[in-house]
Amino acid sequence: MKYSVFSLLREAFRGHAGWTPAWRKAEPKSEYDVVIVGGGGHGLATAYYLAKVHGITNVAVLEKGYIGSGNAGRNTTIIRSNYLLPGNEPFYEWSMKLWEGLEQDFNYNAMVSQRGVLNLYHSDQQRDAFARRGNAMRLHDVDAELLDRDAVRAMVPFLDYDNARFPIHGGLLQRRGGTARHDAVVWGYARGADLRGVDIIENCEVTGFDIAGGRVTGLDTTRGSIKAKKIGLAVAGNTSRVASLAGLRLPIESHVLQAFVSEGIKPAIDCVVTFGAGHFYISQSDKGGLVFGGDIDGYNSYAWRGNLPTVADVMEEGMAIWPGLGRIRMLRQWGGLMDMSMDGSPIIDRTPVAGLYLNCGWCYGGFKATPASGWCFAHLIARDEPYEVAAALRLDRYATGALIDERGAGAQPNLH
């Protein structure tokens, strides 16, 4: 059923009895043309574009829990395309473009809200680094504005301009950046894929691969074996574990990133603000909760929960820019598993195993990539060649040295 104000009105008058499941609870078939492992945003978007753009509909998405149970369901929802390096920027901008038409495309309100992303800078040196990034964005035809302190103050007057340890000097603003309702993105893609025939199979964990003569032919799951011509991995924090089932060892570590939400309050902050002298970002959800986060916990973990020093650090950083938060209460904290890559940038590529494709390395920033990641991964799987904007996101770049290291932090995932 198409969602619209009319369908909503119609159902309202008949007790909402006519709504049907947003996606079928599909049972696994014995064989698919393409199996996508991982029912997060990326996996579901891949299936959606495989069906919609490439007409490949004999597709299954296998999810070990409920769809969106991974990072897609627990991120701070920031979307932006304010990257520095040519390997990244066109890709994220393509994502931004897809966000801009997404809801009409998949007929689901994902609350894509282009409320602006403001990165604060706190020194002249940082200003110049942000200028470099802003200029790089403009070279890619992406909007970027460098604000001075007064302009920042006009936008977000309640920050600490007078008594801060790291005074605010200005900010880099991308007005087209913003947020989206993370769960709705998952559900919208799921519904869109399902409508086009894709089987979404939940509670189905992949436990092994069938590989013959260097080519993948199927996989084992907790719900039986499934044959597949092509298999795409989009399992984020579980990438190393799943890839190891196919004998791959990757430039990836899994780290916990925490996020937090405050009690709901009346609108207090209209855009996304990030702190440049630390690692902190904050925005307000449409429900009123302040959604915020900071750095990863910084050590390998599969525990889906965070540790205390990071909590303190994040909340101190929040107070450092916004002293009025003192009496606001943090309501809930949680953690996700980041697939931290060795240069902080993602990988969308083939693997040494024929027919097995890899989508990983999203670090703490893959939510914004969801549409483009799905688009490009679908293209790669369907055509066996990279989509242009993702051409640099290769697996062999660590060996060749063609790294995409936005932070210049080197081969240490927890520094990215």
Add this chain to the structure above:
Amino acid sequence: MNAPHRLAQGGLIDRARPLSFVFDGQAYAGCAGDTLASALMANGVKLVGRSFKYHRPRGILTAGSDEPNALVELRTGPRREPNTRVTTVELYDGLVAASQNRWPSLAFDIGAVNDWLSRFLVAGFYYKTFMCPAKFWEMLYEPLIRRAAGLGRAAGAGDPDHYEKAFAHCDVLVIGGGPAGLMAALAAGRAGARVILADEDFRLGGRLLAERYEIDGKPGTEWVAEIEAELASLPDVRIMPRTTVTSVFDHGQYGAVERVNDHLPVPPEHEPRQRGWKIVAKRAVLAAGALERSIAFGNNDRPGVMLAGAVRAYANRYAAAPGRRVAVFTNNDDGWRTAADAHAAGIEVAAVIDSRAEPPAQFAALGIEVLTGAQVSHVHGGQGVRGIDVVDARGRLTKIDCDVLAVSGGWNPAVHLTCHLGGKPVWSDNLAAFTPGATPPGMHVAGAANGALTLAECLHAGVAAGAMAAVECGFPIASFMMPSAEDEASGVTALWHVEESRAKAFVDFQNDVTVEDIALANREGFSSVEHLKRYTTLGMATDQGKAANVTGLAILADVSGRAIAEVGTTTYRPPYVPVSFGAMTGHHRSRDFRPVRLAPSHQWAEEQGAVFVEAGAWLRAQYYPRDGEKDWLETVNREVTATRASVGVCDVSTLGKIEIEGADAAIFLDRVYTNTFSSLPVGKSRYGLMLREDGFVMDDGTTSRLAPERFVMTTTTAQAGRVMQHLEFCHQVLWPELDVQMVSVSEQWAQFSIAGPRSRAVLRKLVDERYDLSDKAFPHLAAKEVAVGSVTARLFRLSFSGEMAYELAVPARYGDAAIRAIMAAGEEFSMIPYGTEALGTMRIEKGHVAGNEINGQLTARDLGLGRMMSSRKDYVGRVMAQRPALLEPDRPVLVGFRPADRKARLRAGAHFIPLGATVTAANDEGHMTSVAFSPMLGHWIGLGVLKRGPQRIGERVRAYDPVRNGDVEVEICSPVFFDPEGARLYG
């Protein structure tokens, strides 16, 4: 003022200490010992808040931190605290609170139209609409939704109170001071363990405060006082009231918040408002009790519908009558106590409605009307209960008049803290509740939190858990006289939802999630309990669904035809109750956010009127303006000119300094630097370049050989810590077999760069005349220990500015004296101090790289330093630096730039585009890394990396800088702008 609903006697309030307070502009009276909730109740105030979505009128549901409804804005101005539960606010004199999420007033709230529109505003309606046209979202729909949503208003200004954080350590942490917790603390304390007993209430006792239980034949509260006195007498027991243990972290760490002064209008001088505790405990006993839950039936959210246990708490503890005529609706034995206690307190009991066929025998004597096998299907009344409809087993409907309905749907053990490390609660059919599953390592659970629902059981369980915890910490079992108490009836038969309800039946009160919403979510496929939560927002409100979650998932189980155990729970996450930013921040706010490092000359520089700049953790003098100088540029120009003309001094103490000793020190340096240090003679310094193992430049600096087996290395200010760590890594992890020792001496030495043609003359006046400072005796790159007065100093002939220059290091306590002495010695040469700006200008004039170039993205070759990469030895980063992409001839390489129009200004961060080329990323050829105005050349100069830069000297490109409208045409040149032959170095 008199409080009309205050019971004539009883309660734990202090009637001799009246307090006045204001709610929504109206003044009321309460007593010490009241909460804001009990005081409102004593005053007959029923309507306290509005719900989140439908703006339904709401009253007080609970008597604790599980309250979903009665949220207010407490205090005013910069101390305003939105969403404060009236049930946890200790009343103080002069308290001011206001209702929230309503307009224009609490009684008449326009937002309540949502309730009329609720037919449309079902769970998830917003996902299905507001999509067209796309741009209306930000313009129209979203602002409307946002304004309607949200609860209270944040304070606009910074929080004026201060906060602290603190650490505590113990053998046994007891969480909760009810009967189980008190016993646990006592058992562990008597055994000799170090015990912390934390309770979020301002008074110990837990449910005993709310009940009329007796222990050892004494009233419960009296017994509590005795136990508390004994605990207080034990030397290693610490009692922490007003302290909520909010979170469990790995390895026995507990987060807790102490509300030190929230019971006062403002904290006393020097005292914090709240304190965030990190408690490290070898063992913990969770004795957090159980939380009562409601039952879903029509209009079960009306003000006056309360949890049965809360009604007892108000009557017994606070002597506040929730109403005149109370009806009780229960599915368990405990609910009956409310009838008995209300009756005893002189409140009329209209009826007890028990959904079970067989009521407990012991209450038969009360002489109250009893309806068994019956259920409440509807509540009459808008802003307060006026009556209820009861359906009995045969479907007959009875209307009962009452102004309070006490509901008990059973008790949920407070398992929350057992789940913070991933434990999953397990369903008990017997208790009709979830009980703790695997607990965090070291945690025992006792009392109602563990599903023990009788007092005697709780007391026993407390002793057992406390003793066990102490034993596990190595203490003996202490002998114990077990207190005696009744084993009260606690039978329950689950009832979640009254089918016959006509009106909306609420499950999550604050977020307005109804039984219908759950059914709809299930119909739409959101049948995983997590999807249910996210689709309907069940359990996501400020109470985190303490009362709602179990009911919600039970209803989901019902509508989806599954067992409750199969449906499972959502994840209980920290914190147990919401925690303020203040408490988690403590002292670390404003300028104390992070420590600041000050150079030894800081105070002197302040006296000179220096402007300071952040450099990592340091504050460094950026420039020293003089009267009459119109801007920083004029100042910096003067500093550079004066230095190059005569002499200037700059504090460089912030550089990292590491002493490296040992027989293998030279070998070690050869392995960490790209170039060779084993060949460095004693008494000499050398510039060194360090790579990361991935082949990119990590840091640079100079290292001097003080003795055959003794070196001192300098690092950049920014990387000092990282380099130290790296060197320790190289030694301890890679090459532990080397005889090398290293220690940071960064703090020990104050170091000054004295630069300019007259630098030697200045030094001559400072350094003991025994030391020959002539160019021959002390040439460029010489290093030596010298005497300055009675002080042993280190003198290095190093130059970052291109001038003849020295770095003089003195023990830091003499840093202040040294800068004054240097300036005095330089006076006759018109010496000036210069800051980081001039330092930067001079290094750019000389083409030296610094932080802007050593940004982790560039290789030694990119920086034009390829020749420093020795080919005769191994060093960290050598192999990976040979990767093909790093050898690409097209990589941007360091060169210099000057504006084609010499009057134009350059800006770092501009990108280089070939002249006339279209402005696209494909034509991006590099970027400007550093710029300065060169007073020597009279125009701006810049360093930058450009594709094949060194081959293109003389060519022009465009420095593209749209974010600052700073587009300029620049000419590519050598990065060495000034004194390219380096003649000035030699003086």
Add this chain to the structure above:
Amino acid sequence: MVSFAGLERSTLDGLVRPGHYGRAGATGLLIEERRDLAFASVTAKRGKRFALVNAVNTAFGVALPDGPRRATRGSVTFAGTGPDQWIASADGSEAAGFANKVRARIGPFAAVSDQSDARLVLRLSGPRVCDVLAKGVPVDLHAQAFKPGDIACTVVSYINTQIDMLDDAPTYQLAAPRSMAGSFWSWLTASAAEFGYDVIAP
């Protein structure tokens, strides 16, 4: 010729004056800055630990502690700060040229660096000293866990700090990096204010 005699400065100069602060009428904490202590870091050379133990014993009569503890003889103390690492300190007549003396006596077996100017050193005592320290010191200072002679290198208020327990009055000596003295002081005094504190003239 320049002379720096008498011109030594502490980073607390100008920031701090002796007197009573915080809550009036109560002194929970006494703070005394120590400027007379000389420090030297001592790191055993590879394979020389045993010889070093002997040398230190011979030269100073001190048995080098093999853990985070201090050993004192006369005015000289060696405190264990890490495996094969110590901080030696001295006051009184030993303090002058201390690092050189140490190097002269044990140089063949250890790397020695002067650290006399590297730290802010405070002695803390008073009835509420432990309550003050609890606001920033993450290690357990309970009498059973931390005894006179014990030391801990840890992080206090984001500042690397060495804590020595001197006696069971109790008196603690805290040493923090010199450059962070102001921030350290800010944390300490904010933490002590509720109990009242006296700053004693150095």
Add this chain to the structure above:
Amino acid sequence: MRIPCPYCGPRGNDEFIYLGDATVRRPDPQALGASDAFYEYVYLRDNPSGLHQELWYHGGGCRSWLVVTRNTRTHEISDVTFAAGGKL
């Protein structure tokens, strides 16, 4: 987390700096195929879910590099040794 430093005793993980996998060994730079070996050393990780040997630097304490054996699923620490070898 609390890491039991063999020198200092148990301390909060905020006193330590994490580096990562402790099982990878710097290859012989002179050996044949050194560049492949270095690529693996610098970039490839097992990233196990379960027992993990990893390097932590006690920068806030004794400045030792430690090899910590920790379960990445439960965070349980089963062993800590000095990276440089040796015992106390």
